[in-house]
């Protein structure tokens with residue numbers, strides 16, 4: 427397959443403070459070079475006999491393919507990031523305020539990251555992360571780092587080839603000039619497209635689909651706030667004896683003996699039960715408690731999630 431060179435989006439003659447000479451050299455030599463390199467690497471990969479090729483040859487070509495491909499993609503985004511009047515548009519200001527507190531806060535962080543990369547090489551990338559449904563300013567050294575599954579929406583090139591011709595070592599002046607040329611409308615359109623990428627699918631337990639669950643952070647917060655809640659560890663006996671630890675402030679009860687201890691619980695306060703990882707034992711216990719008239723829920727992720735958030739445990743006696 428052949429990768430094609432895309433046209434330069436930013437209308438170089440409209441840029442304020444960046445010379446045509448710099449932009450043309452950047453586009454033709456560095457961006458064009460990445461696409462040409464990517465095509466040459468692809469050809470070599472297509473010709474490679476993977477059954478006999480030594481590991482270092484496979485590693486080398488696949489690493490160079492990644493670098494060239496990211497260089498191609500980020501350069502296209504970089505050139506498409508400029509060509510505007512640098513005046514933020516309202517819907518994009520609202521998005522940045524939601525995710526960074528204020529436009530100024532986002533801009534200060536993005537700029538500072540560019541200044542900090544001055545004299546080094548890399549990228550500053552504003553990336554939408556579907557998992558969190560928000561934007562993050564991402565640091566990238568070389569061309570080979572990107573947020574996995576992220577959707578980049580704005581890129582600042584901090585390789586010296588992007589500014590040295592016009593700015594010498596004054597990377598700060600280059601960053602400020604870049605910001606003055608931002609194409610905010612195009613940036614917002616890319617942001618509008620980004621959330622169409624679906625976040626990773628959440629865990630679905632079809633057999634317990636209707637059972638109400640509660641996140642471990644919420645349980646910890648309820649306990650810390652002194653809210654009336656009866657939290658019970660119902661891991662199977664063999665789990666507790668193997669791990670010998672239990673969440674601090676929480677009692678263990680044997681799920682096999684549910685009928686014996688259920689009567690000790692109050693029906694006027696909510697009950698939260700959990701097992702090792704938040705699957706069958708915790709869910710089934712919660713169902714049995716609900717059938718007996720308790721306001722019971724299971725804790726998602728179970729004991730392991732409790733430990734994963736760094737909540738305290740103690741030895742079980």
Ligand SMILES: [Fe+2]
Pocket residue numbers: 452456457501583585587588
């Ligand atoms: Fe570049």
